[in-house]
Amino acid sequence: MARESWGSRAGFILAAVGSAIGLGNIWRFPWMTAENGGSAFLLLYLLIVLVVGVPGLLAAFVIGRRSNRNPVGAFKSLAGSRAWTVLGALCVVTSIMLMSFYSVVGGWILRYFLESATGAYFASPEAHFDAISYGAAAFGYQLAVLAVTSLIVAAGIRRGIEATTKVMMPGIVVLLVGLAVWAAQQPGAAQGYEFYLGFDGTYLAENFLSVLGSAAGQALFTLSIGGGTMITYASYVDDDRSLPLDASTIAVFNLGVGVLAGLVLFPLLFSFAAGPTDGGPGALFVGIAGAFAGLPGGRLLGAVFFLVVLLAALTSLISMLEIPVSFLVDEFDLERSTATRGLFVLVALTGGVNAFSPAVFTLFADHLVDLFLVLGLTGFMVYTAWVLGPAAVEEYLEGAGPLSRPLVLPWRYAIGTVFPAFLLFTFYADVTALIGLSTGTELLLAATVLTVVPLVIAARRSVSEPRSRSSESTD
Template sequence: MSQRETWATRVGFILAAVGSAVGLGNVWQFPFQTGANGGAAFIVVYLAAVFLIGFPAMLAEFVIGRRAERNPIDAFARLGHRDWRVVGVLGTLSAFWILAFYSVVGGWVIRYIVGSATGAYFSGSEAYFGAIAAGPDAVGLHAVFMALTVGVVALGVTDGIERSTKLMVPSIVLLLGGLAVWAVTLDGGGAGYAYYLSPDIDTLVANIGSILPAAVGQAFFTLSLGMGAMLTYASYLGRDDSLPADGATIVVLNTFVGLLAGLVVFPILFSLGIEPGSGGLGAAFITLAGAFAQLPAGRLLGVVFFVVLLLAALSSAISLLEVVTAYLVDNTDRSRSTLAVALGAAIFALGVPSAFGLPILSWYNAIAYNLLLPLSVLCLLLFVGWVDTDDAVAELRRGTGLGEGGAVAWLWFVRTVVPLGVLVTLLLGLQSLAVRAGLLAEAVV
C-alpha cells in the first residue's frame, strides 16, 4: 500500500475545499432555488442555515477526517467505532450518487460553451436546451465531463487536486466578479436587486415549510456536506492547522461566491422581464441563455458565464470522485490512476439514465437533496455530539487558541441545535419526496 498523500500547503487545502463547495450548487442551483422560493426570503433562511447548521457540521467532518487520516468509511473504524462505519458508507454512497447526475449537468455546460461561441441557441433557448439535455449527445458529453474529472483525480492530491483548484477557484471569483460589475449597467436591473436583496417577511412566514428544506439542502449541497468530501479533504491535513479558522474561511468564501452569482443572474433576468425560478433544473440554461441571446456581446458573455460554470462544476466533481477513490487507495495496492478510471466508469454508468430524461435527473437530484444529504449529516452529528465527544473537542482545539469553553459550546450546539434543524429538514424532505411519488403515481395511472 502506497504512502498516503497530504496537502502541500494550507492554502491548497482551503482552495480545494472552497472548490468543492463552490460548484454547480452555487452557480446552477443557487439562483434557481432562490427564484423558486421567494427571492430574498430564501436568502435569509439560507444564510442562517449556512452559519448555524452548515459551519458546525463542517467542523464535525473536519475533526473526524483529520484525526483519523482515512477515508470516510475507514475513519470510524480507526477511531475505535467500527459499528459507525455505516455513516461513512452513507456519505461515500451520497458522493457516488450525486456525481452520477452532476456529471450529466457538467456535460450540458460544455455544450453551452460551444453554443455560446457559435450562437447556436440564440434563435430559441428553450428548444435548444430540450434538444441537448437528454439523449445520446447528453450521454456523450456526460462521458467527456467524467473523463476530465477522472484525469485530475488520477494525478493525485497535490499534483492533481491542489494544483487544479489553485487555478480554478481564483478564476471563478474573478470572472463572476467581472460579470457582476457589468450587470450593474443593465437597464431595469434594479428590480432584480430588490427581489434578491429585500426580503418579504410575509412570503417567508407563509412558505417556511417549503423554504426551510430547500435552504438547508442548498447549504449542505454548496458546502459539500454529507457526501464525505470535507471529511476526506481534512484527512490530508497537517496536525497544526486551525480547523475553525480554515472552516470559517471556506464558508465565507463559498457564501460570497453564491451571493455573487445571484448578483449576476437576477439583474439579467429582470432587465429582460424573465420570471425568476422558471425553467426548473434547466433554469440557468434556458433563461440565461435566452438573456444572452438578447444582450449586446451576448456570445462573449455567454462563453464567460458558462466557462465559470464549467470550472465550478469540475472543482466540485473532483472532490466527489476523490471521496470514493480515497477508500480504494487506502485499502488496495492498485494505482490511483487505475482506481480513478474504474470508479469514473462506474459512476458514468449510474448517471446514464439521468441523461435520457430531465424527470429522471430531477429524481436523482431530489433524492440527494431531500434524503441522502440530510440523513448523512444527521448521523455524523450524532456520532460527534454523543459518541466521540472528548476526542472531538480536543481535535477541534488542536492548532488553535480556542479555549475549552468555546470548544464545548460548539459540541453542545452539534449535540442539540444542529441535529434538530437537520431532523426537521429531513422530515420535510421526506414529505416532499412522498408528494412527488404520489404525483408520479397519479400520472402513471
C-alpha cells in the same frame, strides 16, 4: 503506500471552497431561490450556512483529520462500534449519486461553452435546451466532463486537485466580479435585486416549513457537508492547522461567492427572461443564455459566463470523485489511477441513466441528494459529539487559536443535540412534502424527538475506550 497531504494551507482552502461553491451556487441556487420566495429563501440559507454549516464542517474536519482516512475507513478506525461504518458507506453512495446527475449538468455547461462561439443557442434558448438536455448527445458531453475530472483526480492531491483548484478558484472569482459589474448595468437589474435581496416576510411566514427544508438542503449541498467530501479533504490536513479557522474561512468564502453569483444571475433573469421561475433545472440555460443573444459581443460574454460555470462544476466533481477514490486507495490499496478508471466506468453507467431520463434526473437533483446529505450530516454530528466525545474535543483544540478554544464545549454539545434535532426536523418536513402529506409542526416535532433521543442514546452506548491521536495514526 504513502498517503498524500496538501502542499499548503491555501491549497486545502481553495480546494474545499471549490468543492463548496461548484454548481450549487450558480446552477442550483437560482432555481431553488426562485421556487422558494427569493429573499425569504436567501435569509434562511445564509443563517443555516453560518449557524449549522460551520459547526457541521468542523465535525467533518475532526473526523477526517483524526483518522487520516476516507469516510469508510474513518468510521472503521476511530473509537466506537463498527456499525458506524454504514455511515461511511452512505458517503460513498451519496458521492456517486451526486456525480451521476452533476456530471450531466457539467455536460450541458461544456456544450454551451463550446456553442457560445457559434451562438447556436441564441435563436431559441428554450427549444435548444429542450432538444439537447437529454439523450445520446447529453451522455457524450457528460463522458467528456467525467474524463477531465478523472484525469485531474488520477494525478493526485498536490499535482492534480491542489494545482488545478489553485488556478480555477481565483479565475472563478475574477470572472464573477466582472460579470456582476456588467449585470448591474442591465435594464432589469433593480427588479432582480429586489427579488433577491428585498425581504418578503409574508411569504416566509406562509411557507416556512417548505422554505426551511429547501434552504437546509441547499446549504448542505453548497458546503459539501453530509456527503463525506470534507471528511476526505480533511484527512490530508496537517495537525498544526486550526480547524475552526479553516471551517469559518471556507463558509465565508462560500457565502461570498454565492451572493456574488446571485448578483450576476438575478439581474440577468429579470432583464432577459420572464423572471427567475422559468426553466426549473434549465433556468440557467434558458433565461441566462437568452441574455447573450441580442447583445454586442454576446458570443464572447456567453463563452466567459459558461467558462465560469464549467470551472465551478469541475471543482465540485473533483471533490466528489475523490471520496470513492480515497476509499479504494485506503481500504484496498489500489493504485490511484486504477481506482479512478474503475470509478469512471461506474459513474458513466449510473450517470447515463440520468442523461437519458429527465424523471430520474429530477428525482436525484431535487429530492434524494438533499435527504441523503441531511442524514449524513446528522450522523457526523452525533458521532463526533458522543462517540468521539473527548477525542473530538482534543482534535478541535489541536492548532486552534485563542478565539475558538473557548467555544469547544458549546460546539460539542450543540452538534450533539440542537443541530441534529434541527436537521431531522427539516428531513421530516421534506419527506412529508415529497410524498404529499399535510402535517402540523407538532407532529414533525414529535417525530424529531422520537428520533433524536434514541439516536443519542445509541451513540453514547457505542462508545469504546478512545485511543490517543498517536495510536490512531498508526492503524
